[in-house]
Amino acid sequence: MDATKKVVLVTGVSRDLGRRFARRLAADPGVDRVVGVDAVPPRDDIGDVTFVRADIRNPVIAKVIAKEDVDTVVHMSVIATPGSAGGRGTMKELNVIGTMQLLAACQRSESVEHLVVKSTSTVYGASSRDPAMFTEEMGPRREPSSGYAKDVAEIEGYVRGFARRRPDVRVTTLRLANVLGPHVTSPISSYFRLPVIPTVLGFDPRMQFVHETDLMRVLTHCVHADVPGTFNVAGEGVMLLSQAVRRLRKPSVPLVRPAVAGVAAALKSARMADFSPEQLGFLTFGRGIDTTRMRAELGFEPAYTTEHAFADFAAGAGHDVSPVERLVEGLVASLPDAGAVHG
Amino acid sequence: MADAEVIPIGTGGRPGRGTGSARPSAASRILAPARKPATRRTRPEEPTPPADDVRPPITTEDRAPTAGITPGEWLAAFRTGAVEVFGDDWEPQLARLLAFLRRRLTGEYAVDEYGFDPEVAEKLLLASLRPIAARWFRIEATGLDNLPAEGGALVVSNHSGTLPVDGLMTMVTVHEHTGRFLRPLGADLVFRMPLVSSLARKGGATLACAEDAERMLSGGELVGVWPEGFKGIGKPFAERYKLQRFGRGGFVASALRTGVPIIPLAVVGAEEIYPLVGNVPALARLLGVPYVPITPLFPWLGPLGLVPLPSKWLMEFGEPVRTDEYDARAADDPMLVFDVTDQVRETIQQSLYSLLMRRSSVWR
Numbered sequence: 001m002d003a004t005k006k007v008v009l010v011t012g013v014s015r016d017l018g019r020r021f022a023r024r025l026a027a028d029p030g031v032d033r034v035v036g037v038d039a040v041p042p043r044d045d046i047g048d049v050t051f052v053r054a055d056i057r058n059p060v061i062a063k064v065i066a067k068e069d070v071d072t073v074v075h076m077s078v079i080a081t082p083g084s085a086g087g088r089g090t091m092k093e094l095n096v097i098g099t100m101q102l103l104a105a106c107q108r109s110e111s112v113e114h115l116v117v118k119s120t121s122t123v124y125g126a127s128s129r130d131p132a133m134f135t136e137e138m139g140p141r142r143e144p145s146s147g148y149a150k151d152v153a154e155i156e157g158y159v160r161g162f163a164r165r166r167p168d169v170r171v172t173t174l175r176l177a178n179v180l181g182p183h184v185t186s187p188i189s190s191y192f193r194l195p196v197i198p199t200v201l202g203f204d205p206r207m208q209f210v211h212e213t214d215l216m217r218v219l220t221h222c223v224h225a226d227v228p229g230t231f232n233v234a235g236e237g238v239m240l241l242s243q244a245v246r247r248l249r250k251p252s253v254p255l256v257r258p259a260v261a262g263v264a265a266a267l268k269s270a271r272m273a274d275f276s277p278e279q280l281g282f283l284t285f286g287r288g289i290d291t292t293r294m295r296a297e298l299g300f301e302p303a304y305t306t307e308h309a310f311a312d313f314a315a316g317a318g319h320d321v322s323p324v325e326r327l328v329e330g331l332v333a334s335l336p337d338a339g340a341v342h343g
Numbered sequence: 344m345a346d347a348e349v350i351p352i353g354t355g356g357r358p359g360r361g362t363g364s365a366r367p368s369a370a371s372r373i374l375a376p377a378r379k380p381a382t383r384r385t386r387p388e389e390p391t392p393p394a395d396d397v398r399p400p401i402t403t404e405d406r407a408p409t410a411g412i413t414p415g416e417w418l419a420a421f422r423t424g425a426v427e428v429f430g431d432d433w434e435p436q437l438a439r440l441l442a443f444l445r446r447r448l449t450g451e452y453a454v455d456e457y458g459f460d461p462e463v464a465e466k467l468l469l470a471s472l473r474p475i476a477a478r479w480f481r482i483e484a485t486g487l488d489n490l491p492a493e494g495g496a497l498v499v500s501n502h503s504g505t506l507p508v509d510g511l512m513t514m515v516t517v518h519e520h521t522g523r524f525l526r527p528l529g530a531d532l533v534f535r536m537p538l539v540s541s542l543a544r545k546g547g548a549t550l551a552c553a554e555d556a557e558r559m560l561s562g563g564e565l566v567g568v569w570p571e572g573f574k575g576i577g578k579p580f581a582e583r584y585k586l587q588r589f590g591r592g593g594f595v596a597s598a599l600r601t602g603v604p605i606i607p608l609a610v611v612g613a614e615e616i617y618p619l620v621g622n623v624p625a626l627a628r629l630l631g632v633p634y635v636p637i638t639p640l641f642p643w644l645g646p647l648g649l650v651p652l653p654s655k656w657l658m659e660f661g662e663p664v665r666t667d668e669y670d671a672r673a674a675d676d677p678m679l680v681f682d683v684t685d686q687v688r689e690t691i692q693q694s695l696y697s698l699l700m701r702r703s704s705v706w707r
Contacts, residue, residue, distance in 0.1 A: 128535035131554040132457045138554070200536020206458045206543065238432050238456045246450030256537075285534070307453075325448050332441045 006113075008223060009070040011056055011102065012077025014038035015044065016183060021076065021216050023047040030224055035068045037061065039078065039094075056224035058099040062105035062214040065112065072114040072223055073106055077100065078155060080120070081187055081274040086278045088147075095151040096158075103162040106169065113197050116222045117159050118215075121232065121289045123152045123253045126205075126281040132305050133290040136230045138174070140153060151276040170228040177234035177289060177306075180313040181212030190273040191283075193317050198263045201254040204242050205286025208234040211304035211312060221300050231298045234287040241283065244310060249319040257284060305331075368698045458544030459560070461524065467547050469518055476515045478613060479653050486660035487520045492493050495560040495603040498525060498567045499594060499687050501577035501586055501695060504613035508651060513567060513608065514546070516658060525567045526559055528594075532632065540622070553597055560601040568594045570684075573633040577622075583614035584699060586692050592684040595666075598675040598684070604663035607687050609694035613658030615705050617641065655707050657698045 012018040013036035021059070026048035036046060039055040050068075054060045056077065065073070078095050082088040108111045121222040124130070125140030144150040156173060163171040179189045191197070208231055210218075213335055219231050243254045255263065264275030294300055304312065323327075424435070428481035429436035443466070447454045454460045476482045490496065500513060510527050517525040527543075535542045549555045551568065560567050569575065574587040598605050621637030641648030664687060666673075674678050 023383075128540070129550065131552055131558075132549045133554075133558060135554075200537075202541060204458070204541035206454070206456075206544070236459065237455060237671075240454055240458060240460075243450035243454070246448065249449075288456075298439045311566070322448075325445070328441055328445045328448060332438070332445060 006072050006223065007033045007035070007068060007070050007074045007304075008048075008074060009035045009037060009065060009068065010076060011037050011098075011160045012075075012079075013049065013051065014040045015077075016044075016185065016269065017179070017212065017215065018042075018076045019044060019046055020183075020212075020243055021219055022049045024216050025049075025074075025220060025223065026219050027093055028117060028220065029199065033068070035064065035070060035311055038139070041219060053165050054312050056102050057093060059105070061101055061110055065105050065109045068087045069111050070109070071111050072116070073102070073112055074116045074118070074219060074223065075102060076219075078118065078120070078152065080122075091148075095148075096154050097260045099155045099158055103158055103163050107162060107166055112169060114223070115159075115162070115169070115172070115206065116219060116239075117147065117155070117173045117221065119154055119156055119159075119173050119175045119209075121149075121177050121234070121287060123156060123175060123280070124276055124287060124289065125149060126278070126285040126287050128285055130285060130287065132206075133234070133288040135234055135290045136255060136293055144278065147276050147278055158333060172179060172222045172225075173230040174222065175220075175230065175232050176215065176291065177208040177210050179212055180209045180309050182316045184212050186312075187274050187279050189313065189317075191275075191279070192244070192313070194267070196252065197248070197250055197252040199241060199254050199258050200243070200260050200280075200284045201256050203286075204240045204286045205283055206238045206288050207244065207306070208238055208288060209304075209306045209309040209313075210302065211309035214302040214304055214309070217303065218283075218298075221298070223236075225299065227298050229293075231299065231300075232291050233296045233300070233302070234289050234291050234292055234307050235302045235304050236291070237306040239254055239310060240308050243257055243285070244314075247310065249322055249325070250315050258261065319338060347665075373500040383627050397404050401664035425703055454545070457526075457547070457549045457555070459524075459526070460545040463517070463545045464547055465525060468542070469515055470512055471690055473519065474516045476512050476519075476656075478697045479651070480512060480616075480656040482512060482516055482612075482656040482658060484516050484520065484660070486662075487516075488586075489606055489663055490517065490523070490561040490565065491519050491604070491663075492521065492523075493563065495563045495601060496565050496606055497556075497560060497594060497598045497603055498565065498606045498660070499691070500567065500569055500610055501584075501606035501691055502569035502571040502581065503578070503610070504576060504651075505619050505638065507569070508616055509610050509613035510569060511569065512609065512613070512656065513658070517565065517567075521565075523565045527567045528556055530572060533632075553593055556597040557592065557601050559598060560603045570594050577619065579638070580614070580618040580620055581622045584611070586688055586695070589684050589688050593678045595680045595683045595687070596674040598666045599680070600671070602667040602669075603663050605683070605687055606663050607655040607661040607690040607694070609659045609661070609691050609698055610656065611658075611695060611698040611702060612654045612705075615654035617649035618652070654705050655702055657702055659673060659694045661694055664690075 006173045008031055009016060009249045010022040010025065011057055019042045020032050021038070022036045023046055025031050036042070036051045037054050037056065041051060041053060041054070046318045052064050055062055077098060077338040078092055106115060121134070123140065124138065125144055127141050127243040129141045131138065142323055144153055159173055163169070164329060179186060180189060214235065261280055262278060267273040359369070425433035426438055450462065452462055498513070500509070503509060514525045514527065517523060522546050527548045529548045530551060531542055533543050533548065549559065556566060556568070570589040571587040572590060578587060595605070617638045618635065619636050619638060623637065624633040627633060627635045638648065651698060664683065669679070
């Protein structure tokens with residue numbers, strides 16, 4: 001039985017989702033040991049996870065993999081916003097150079113059998129020429145020129161290169177829709193937490209969400225399942241931004257696109273929300289990803305639909321019932337009574 | 344309650360507040376017009392109520408402005424109003440309206456993966472266009488039996504009229520006669536324009552690309568396509584009813600791949616709504632649109648020039664062209680695709696001619 005037990009290395013455990021995934025995996029009976037790696041120690045309790053302070057940007061990571069006899073690597077340290085890393089330069093280096101070093105270490109390693117990469121649907125971009133639903137074979141209609149989207153495109157390129165050079169290693173890439181949940185801090189969650197939500201005038205983007213527990217579940221599923229390939233992961237169904245704003249019961253301000261960019265820059269400098277150019281594109285044109293392959297080949301079914309994931313998030317971030325809504329509710333409730341009076 | 348005293352209203356013409364008995368402050372006195380000091384200390388000539396019409400003691404309930412109207416009267420008035428607005432079955436009607444309002448306010452409605460919002464499409468978009476179709480253009484449609492009651496099908500139509508009014512009118516006609524939503528495929532310009540883009544997706548449109556067309560068709564939707572594109576809709580008035588090139592035949596390849604029938608549709612009447620007599624290419628390039636139209640009324644009459652001319656419209660849905668007898672490789676055979684494209688185009692051109700013969704004039 002011991003031979004089937006896994007030793008999993010998780011990168012990016014200093015951040016909340018990474019730390020919680022590592023903890024969850026450590027409690028899993030099918031996993032022998034979990035090694036968490038990051039350049040800075042996690043702030044909260046990591047349970048049974050062995051933390052190794054190492055920067056994945058330098059070759060130390062190869063020694064960690066060799067010493068701990070790691071067979072599965074879960075790469076979660078791709079970061080979306082420069083704010084948390086301390087600048088765009090550092091962010092790019094962490095994302096791209098970090099991934100390159102990690103892959104180089106994996107390629108040398110005798111023990112690594114399985115690599116799971118948490119990527120994002122941002123890789124598809126967002127434009128007016130997008131198909132309604134992206135399948136895994138499609139690429140962005142316009143190659144991203146900068147920022148997170150470009151980082152992710154490069155990371156996926158290196159991962160594909162690694163998969164070619166080491167065909168014996170199973171490589172699973174997950175392209176996740178926006179992750180939402182009560183504990184998630186991400187560009188989209190901080191956007192929805194704004195007291196007044198700026199929207200792009202005349203556009204109503206389609207959005208899909210993944211609940212944070214589904215993120216944990218799908219990563220755990222991938223650690224155990226023997227399915228290489230690239231998979232889109234999103235909750236069932238699509239929501240419009242206007243619907244999301246109404247369900248949050250928050251006011252929104254439609255602005256022309258350049259004005260939204262200006263507001264985004266102001267919010268960024270005020271550290272209220274971390275907007276990036278690709279997010280502005282997403283808020284204009286939206287995006288849908290097709291999850292047929294996730295169900296059929298990966299064999300994963302999210303517990304939360306897009307709507308449920310958003311509802312769980314909105315329960316914490318939304319406002320109370322508005323007076324107008326209460327009035328309509330009251331009228332609906334009183335209508336049968338009014339009818340009863342007049343038979 | 345019984346010993347509540349009647350409080351006189353007003354100050355008896357003297358400045359300040361109060362019962363009229365107290366002497367007002369110096370500051371308020373100088374504001375009032377000078378008058379002779381009162382020699383007789385009498386009560387001011389106030390309209391004291393006659394003894395037989397003594398007002399009942401004032402209670403707090405009476406202070407509300409609605410005091411005299413009983414709840415029963417309110418309900419009766421409300422009911423009369425409701426019957427007036429919604430007709431005799433006002434109650435379920437009003438309940439439906441309120442439920443609709445509640446859904447829209449709270450966002451508790453569903454859209455499909457293309458962003459199609461059936462409620463907005465049916466209750467707002469199609470409902471507002473229906474009178475235009477019936478009264479303004481007086482659309483007469485034939486061959487509606489050729490539209491399948493269920494399952495995927497591709498409606499291929501000619502395109503004309505400067506603005507895509509023909510697409511909207513086809514949606515209205517199809518929905519009115521079959522109850523099905525026609526899902527239009529639009530150019531990427533549609534999805535780049537503010538307001539138009541969000542309305543188009545809510546109305547059921549998606550981008551005209553092979554991926555979306557095949558996804559919709561295999562999902563069993565009734566899809567509408569206008570393969571002439573901007574060449575058709577923006578052609579000069581002199582070239583009316585002359586079909587332009589049918590794109591690259593991508594719509595035929597999509598139909599072949601999904602095995603759905605192609606229904607040719609000829610629309611007569613849309614050519615005359617905005618007769619395109621000129622174009623401003625420099626401005627069009629500046630705005631990033633294919634053309635800036637000049638019609639006999641636009642831009643000379645300003646926004647009034649946007650009112651379409653009330654031409655008489657005829658629509659003919661032709662015999663379906665079956666594609667299910669071809670095998671899966673047929674879509675990769677360009678010669679076959681060109682043949683089917685030409686067949687569809689020829690059918691539409693022929694029915695355009697016969698419809699034009701049927702129409703006695705442009706207006707009736």
